[in-house]
Amino acid sequence: MRNRLLCFGACLGLSVLAMLVWWPLWFMLAGAFTSADELAVTLAPALGAAPGQANWHWLPSWPTLRPLVELLLDTPEYFTMFWNTVGQVLPQAAGQLAVGAPAARALSRLRFRGRGAVRGLYLVLMLLPFQVTMVPNYLVLNRLALLDTPWSVILPGVFGTFPVFIMQRGFDAVPAELLEAARIDGAGHWQCFWHIGLPLGVPGVLAALTLGFLEAWNALEPPMTFLKNPANWPLSLYLSSVDTANLGTAMAASLVMLVPAVLIFQFGQPWLELGIQAGAVKG
DSSP: OHHHHHHHHHHHHHHHHHHHHHHHHHHHHHHHTSOHHHHHHHHTTTTTSSSSOOOOOSSOSSOOSHHHHHHHHHOHHHHHHHHHHHHHHHHHHHHIIIIIHHHHHHHHHOOOTTHHHHHHHHHHHHHSOHHHHHHHHHHHHHHTTOTTSTHHHHHHHHTOSHHHHHHHHHHHTSOHHHHHHHHHTTOOHHHHIIIIIHHHTHHHHHHHHHHHHHHHHTOOHHHHHHOOSGGGOOHHHHHHHOOGGGHHHHHHHHHHHHHHHHHHHHHHHHHHHHHHHHHTSOO
8 A cells, every 4th residue: 555655646746747847848839829919918917018917728719820820931030040050050060079079089098198187177167157168268269250150159069078078978888898809900099989989989979969969959148148140140049039029929939949959859869868878887
């Protein structure tokens, strides 16, 4: 009887937590199919436009596709910022692979003087929030004349430390005996990395790229700090600039912006799990 009560309590608690997680998503999904007039009535008190309390319904009274139509057909700036986001996120992911994977391999397998200090520096930089590194990044980008260009967002993301940390965990899980056998057969460091380390370290690499994509796709502070021209803004800044008069468009934009992130996470979830498992094994 006691075990049944414990099981019931655990299921109830998990259900409550699931509702807390899913409620914002359902709120956004329902709002994307709600007319502007109904949104104005239900959310006006919450926005300070009317007295009383907000009265939100689980489903819209009269579902409509008008917010989505207005967003996809009558909002050209949305598509401009969408392609701005793609143009900033994909180079970051490619750069993290090109720069982070060799750096992670070196920290994982090479033995050199100062290796511990370099790893410690990577760890410290990973833990520092953006507010701490914002001023140095701003000064460097200003000196390189890259402010207010897409490169001011791309380059700091390419040389971030978090992907290196995740990839290193994947390379640590590669059996040392296999690498030693390759060296006995005459393979060099680059051959060991390209033919053994990278294929066997795929879980860590793809886990890092998945997390890097999600972070870059939802980035708000770096583009807000380094991009002043709205023509270079990503979608994260577009959503923050939508006023209360276009709540339906804002809901639809949030829903459409969520789709690529959900698809990438769905694709990368198995690799995230394998990367976590690989990180738990000491190579």
